[in-house]
Amino acid sequence: MSKKKGLSVEEKRTRMMEIFFETKDVFQLKDLEKIAPKEKGITSMSVKEVLQSLVDDAMVDSDRIGTSNYFWAFPSKALHIRKQKLEHLESQLIEGTQKKQSLQQSIEKAKVGRQNTESRATMLKELEGLRHQRNQLKTELEKYQECDPEVIEEIRQINKVAKDAANRWTDNVYAIKSWAKKKFGFEQNQIDKAFGIPEDFDYIE
Known part of the structure; x- marks a missing residue:
């Protein structure tokens, strides 16, 4: 049986953006590490890297409130x-x-x-x-x-x-x-x- 091919970086980025667009909600990293694997097939280990690349490209906004970082993006x-x-x-x-x-x-x-x-x-x-x-x-x-x-x-x-x-x-x-x-x-x-x-x-x- 052939090994299942993993998602490409661009596919992960697209699916991560879908989470924000579909929910129109604000998340912490720990929230996305739970949601992304279950709903979008993105491994929890790669969530942080994918999220940071979207922040670097100004596709996802982020802000620090107290000791926590929050992330959001709207269509x-x-x-x-x-x-x-x-x-x-x-x-x-x-x-x-x-x-x-x-x-x-x-x-x-x-x-x-x-x-x-x-x-x-x-x-x-x-x-x-x-x-x-x-x-x-x-x-x-x-x-x-x-x-x-x-x-x-x-x-x-x-x-x-x-x-x-x-x-x-x-x-x-x-x-x-x-x-x-x-x-x-x-x-x-x-x-x-x-x-x-x-x-x-x-x-x-």
């Missing part, structure tokens, strides 16, 4: 943190768009292999990184749809702006590929390979 704060992350991503997309506009002027006169070719590859990697972060945050937000409808709707609007900005970048990448193909006679697969463009590169639906 509204989690939503606020994710909203801040989305706003940060939006700021990065705006900054990236400005960099792209500046780079576009030099691309018109550029030749393959010159320094700005490396810049385009770097910008493409940054774009893919931002898309990945946006998709991760979108997945996380789906967990909190019933917590605060107004905040969720606002975040969705911000997410739409970020998506539109990313697709504008995709337009420009295709424009650069078309220009390079006409200017230098390269095949599309040669251009993709030269600039490190993945095969599944496409617009965000």
